[in-house]
Amino acid sequence: MTTPTLDIITKVPERAMVVFAHPDDAEIGSGGVIARWIAAGCEVTYVLCTNGSAGTADRALTPAQLAEKRAAEQRAAVDFMGVKHLVMLGYPDGGLEPTREFLADVVRAIRAYRPHTVFTHDPYRIKGFQHRDHRAVGLTTTDAVYPFARDHLHFPDQITGEGLEPHKVRELWYWGMDEPDVIVDVTDGVDQQIAALIRHESQVPGFNVPKGETIGNRVKARARELANGYAFEYGAAFRRLTARG
Ligand SMILES: [Zn+2]
Secondary structure, three states, X not given: OOOOOOEEOOXXXXXXXXXXXXXXXXXHHHXXXXXXXXXXXXXXXXXXXXXXXXXXOOOXXXXXXXXXXXXXXHHHXXXXXXXXEEEEEEEOOOOOOOOHHHHHHHHHHHHHHOOOEEEEEOOOOOOOXXXXXXXXXXXXXXXXXXXXXXXXXXXXXXXXXXXXXXXXXXXXXXXXXXXOOEEEEOOOOXXXXXXXXXXXXXXXXXXXXXXXXXXXXXXXXXXXXXXXXOOOOOEXXXXXXXXXX
């Protein structure tokens, strides 16, 4: 039994957003929490940044065929979860750069859907490898939250020309962090997380599960490990940044 040191978060915001690189990253990163929050009435928006066109070991599939398949899988996962809005930015898989254009896209989504909490990849992870696209999404989303979506003089054309208003995100939650500081009880969400994850049928063979195990077992084993020492069976942990004022 380990000593619990993370803050247990039970509050559910009115609106949340998940910004992620590839189809299936949202389900892996925050799926358990999102399932629970939607059940509690939270309105959730997904922002998928790439089309996932490089995510296969199948040499018979063209990137365009794969992108189409993965878009359909993401829509199926979103419908299953009850995610309200899905924004697909369509950047090439493996080709994401932290450009002004990409930053403007994430700022636009934040200003349009106005989340209290945003989830994304931790771009500052240093223990272990991380996909280049994950870093680009994490960095750009962090910048979009503060200060670009908040301040009206950044991307002013979105305000004068597109009818959007600046928006202040209150909390940014990173998954894939080296050191988490918050945990959520996902005992009532982990089964939905797994069910949404396996909607990404093209990815299931690549999930790299040890022989004799399923992806569901693996997700549960990890969630059980995180909950060790807490008064619930399954947990999801994050590193949280909170806006001042
Ligand atoms: Zn990914």
